[in-house]
Amino acid sequence: MERVRLEGLSKRFGAFEAVQDVTLSVFEGEFVVFLGPSGCGKTTTLRMIAGLEKPTRGDIFIAGKRVTQLPPARRNIAFVFQNYALYPHMTAFENIAFPLEAQGVPREEVQRRVREVAKILGLEHLLALRPAQLSSGDMQKVALGRAMVRRPQVFLMDEPLSGLDAKLREEMRAELKRLHIEIGATTIYVTHDQIEAMSMADRIVVMNEGRIQQVGSPKEVYLHPENLFVAHFIGSPGMNFIPLLFLGEGRGFRLENGESIRCEAMEKLAMQRGVRECILGIRPEFLSIAASGEIRGSVVSVEPLGYKNLYAVEIAPGRIIRVEDMRRERFSGNVSLAVRWEAACLFDPKTGQSIR
Amino acid sequence: MRDVEKRFGKIQALRGMTLEVRDGEFLVLLGPTGAGKTTTLRIVSGLEEPDRGDVFIDGVRMNGVAPRDRNCAFVFQNYILYPHLTVYDNLAFPLRSKLWRTEEGEIRKRIEHVARVLKIEHLLQRKPDKLSGGEQQRVALGRAMVRNPRIFLMDEPLSNLDAKLREEMRVELKSLQKNLGATFFFVTHDHVEAMTLGDRVAVLNQGVLQQVGTPEEVYEYPANVFVARFVGNPEMNFLEGFPEGGKLYLGDLALALDLEKVWKGREVLPSRVLVGIRPENILLGQGGTVGEVYLVEDLGADKIVRLRVGETLLRVRVPKEAEFSVGEKVPYLLVHEKLLFFDPITEKRLG
Numbered sequence: 001m002e003r004v005r006l007e008g009l010s011k012r013f014g015a016f017e018a019v020q021d022v023t024l025s026v027f028e029g030e031f032v033v034f035l036g037p038s039g040c041g042k043t044t045t046l047r048m049i050a051g052l053e054k055p056t057r058g059d060i061f062i063a064g065k066r067v068t069q070l071p072p073a074r075r076n077i078a079f080v081f082q083n084y085a086l087y088p089h090m091t092a093f094e095n096i097a098f099p100l101e102a103q104g105v106p107r108e109e110v111q112r113r114v115r116e117v118a119k120i121l122g123l124e125h126l127l128a129l130r131p132a133q134l135s136s137g138d139m140q141k142v143a144l145g146r147a148m149v150r151r152p153q154v155f156l157m158d159e160p161l162s163g164l165d166a167k168l169r170e171e172m173r174a175e176l177k178r179l180h181i182e183i184g185a186t187t188i189y190v191t192h193d194q195i196e197a198m199s200m201a202d203r204i205v206v207m208n209e210g211r212i213q214q215v216g217s218p219k220e221v222y223l224h225p226e227n228l229f230v231a232h233f234i235g236s237p238g239m240n241f242i243p244l245l246f247l248g249e250g251r252g253f254r255l256e257n258g259e260s261i262r263c264e265a266m267e268k269l270a271m272q273r274g275v276r277e278c279i280l281g282i283r284p285e286f287l288s289i290a291a292s293g294e295i296r297g298s299v300v301s302v303e304p305l306g307y308k309n310l311y312a313v314e315i316a317p318g319r320i321i322r323v324e325d326m327r328r329e330r331f332s333g334n335v336s337l338a339v340r341w342e343a344a345c346l347f348d349p350k351t352g353q354s355i356r
Numbered sequence: 357m358r359d360v361e362k363r364f365g366k367i368q369a370l371r372g373m374t375l376e377v378r379d380g381e382f383l384v385l386l387g388p389t390g391a392g393k394t395t396t397l398r399i400v401s402g403l404e405e406p407d408r409g410d411v412f413i414d415g416v417r418m419n420g421v422a423p424r425d426r427n428c429a430f431v432f433q434n435y436i437l438y439p440h441l442t443v444y445d446n447l448a449f450p451l452r453s454k455l456w457r458t459e460e461g462e463i464r465k466r467i468e469h470v471a472r473v474l475k476i477e478h479l480l481q482r483k484p485d486k487l488s489g490g491e492q493q494r495v496a497l498g499r500a501m502v503r504n505p506r507i508f509l510m511d512e513p514l515s516n517l518d519a520k521l522r523e524e525m526r527v528e529l530k531s532l533q534k535n536l537g538a539t540f541f542f543v544t545h546d547h548v549e550a551m552t553l554g555d556r557v558a559v560l561n562q563g564v565l566q567q568v569g570t571p572e573e574v575y576e577y578p579a580n581v582f583v584a585r586f587v588g589n590p591e592m593n594f595l596e597g598f599p600e601g602g603k604l605y606l607g608d609l610a611l612a613l614d615l616e617k618v619w620k621g622r623e624v625l626p627s628r629v630l631v632g633i634r635p636e637n638i639l640l641g642q643g644g645t646v647g648e649v650y651l652v653e654d655l656g657a658d659k660i661v662r663l664r665v666g667e668t669l670l671r672v673r674v675p676k677e678a679e680f681s682v683g684e685k686v687p688y689l690l691v692h693e694k695l696l697f698f699d700p701i702t703e704k705r706l707g
Binding site for chain 2: 037038165166167170173174177178181192193194195198199200218219222232233234235236237238283284285300301303304305306307310312320322324328
């Protein structure tokens with residue numbers, strides 16, 4: 001069932017088009033992540049859903065009801081911010097209870113609901129402490145608890161983990177995801193961190209320059225990016241781009257170094273789509289250093305990650321691509337790279353769109 | 357640096373710091389905030405004097421020598437370019453200063469060389485606000501290079517760049533260092549940056565050097581629990597172990613392993629040990645004991661499965677093709693030869 005619907009949502013700040021024509025449905029129980037670089041419009045979109053910004057155009061529906069003109073308090077949403085925004089003079093219990101007391105919920109029910117939420121979040125033993133006595137991870141849990149206790153239609157989260165250090169962020173990421181599996185609350189989550197998006201989302205909405213670039217499961221956006229922006233932004237490092245010239249079916253593609261490579265399926269696709277110049281997109285883990293690979297190059301640097309090595313390989317003057325290799329030994333000098341074609345993508349260099 | 361001590365008021369910033377940066381080496385000093393990394397760099401450059409201990413550059417004792425006479429170039433996190441000057445004039449600036457007073461012909465020669473190495477020849481007449489973040493970074497580096505310093509001291513120079521640019525700059529910086537054959541002493545809190553950039557990595561915590569080694573050494577044979585936890589993502593798994601009668605009992609997992617298969621060291625293990633195992637050294641779908649999938653995290657290139665065994669959650673790295681669903685029961689196997697043993701009291705690695 002559709003829980004949130006955005007229809008042609010746009011926001012302009014002066015001459016700046018922060019959000020342009022965003023249309024999207026978020027379904028009940030879904031964890032949807034808005035992902036993009038700073039300034040892409042993801043936070044503005046979230047703030048419009050929350051009612052903190054008024055859209056210039058378009059409409060917002062929550063649980064089937066048009067809320068575009070309603071104030072935040074009447075939308076039945078809960079917002080979790082990056083900087084917890086807890087009341088410093090109140091205990092964890094009082095912080096979580098606050099929204100219920102503001103609504104005039106009877107005391108016994110407040111007690112019961114706060115304890116219930118605290119149990120889910122593992123905060124039971126911390127309820128008497130004030131924010132200053134809590135770790136940053138626990139403060140964020142209290143902030144979450146305060147959102148959960150109201151049982152809103154939708155949780156809106158704006159980079160809630162970005163204030164935490166790397167190790168804690170990793171732990172909280174897992175806990176948040178697990179919490180979502182357990183309580184199944186509809187969540188719209190904003191981040192610039194593609195790992196967060198990949199690991200937490202049911203669906204990712206990739207944004208850039210105010211527009212949706214792609215909506216899909218983590219697997220879809222990772223393996224089948226719709227354009228060069230998504231291909232580059234997702235993955236660490238992002239997808240490699242290799243310019244090619246299509247020579248014709250049966251003749252293959254020419255690389256920048258003048259050599260040609262062959263792949264029947266790709267040639268067929270290029271033929272069907274009438275392509276000449278194109279860009280081969282291939283992720284580092286789908287290339288490997290091989291005795292007789294298809295692309296020749298020389299190793300520029302080796303980056304050990306402990307469980308694998310990441311190579312930078314120059315395949316034409318100034319064209320450096322990244323290659324993953326699980327072997328412990330380090331390769332240097334001239335190498336050749338094997339391509340796993342079934343995982344390769346083709347892009348149109350003029351439009352940046354994927355060719356399918 | 358030899359036996360360097362440094363105290364700021366009540367805070368002991370460095371304790372008995374002894375570290376050698378070799379000629380032409382890319383050495384990365386890695387540690388959390390407050391470890392003493394920046395203090396170390398400042399002591400090498402002469403911006404701080406040690407309370408005790410000695411600093412040598414090219415074998416010459418530097419204690420008391422003014423920063424300008426040490427010929428170290430400092431590249432900071434917030435590289436500050438003069439906004440009203442062109443790239444060329446920014447690069448020329450240190451050479452034209454009173455300190456160096458280089459003649460213009462020589463300046464031009466050096467800038468041309470540096471610009472060629474850094475591939476910024478086409479940017480020389482631009483102002484900094486017309487440059488991308490990466491280009492600005494290169495210009496800042498160039499400004500350090502024109503002086504032909506003996507050492508480049510770099511204090512988290514990539515930390516202000518966005519994730520994508522940081523990945524690209526990593527490759528650039530490393531190949532640049534190799535091409536220059538220069539000595540880089542580089543500070544970061546980011547273990548991936550340390551592993552990928554360093555010829556060697558020195559891990560620092562609370563003013564005490566924990567370990568110096570190649571990235572592989574630090575990753576595979578961490579000197580202690582701190583290094584084991586700090587390096588690697590996700591973190592190493594730690595379990596309580598009890599060696600007894602030829603068996604290693606892992607209480608958290610209710611497992612008994614043959615001690616001779618997992619412990620190759622000569623010394624007798626204490627009655628209780630901490631056992632560490634990296635997420636990629638646990639194999640799913642094999643072995644006789646079973647855990648329950650608690651969570652699956654797709655990281656793109658691979659996946660992390662959190663496997664619940666009793667009250668313990670194991671982090672397991674699996675290939676991206678592997679499909680597991682939450683709640684599923686899966687057998688798992690610890691790769692015997694990859695278990696690491698730590699003393700639970702000193703937290704040092706055994707063997």
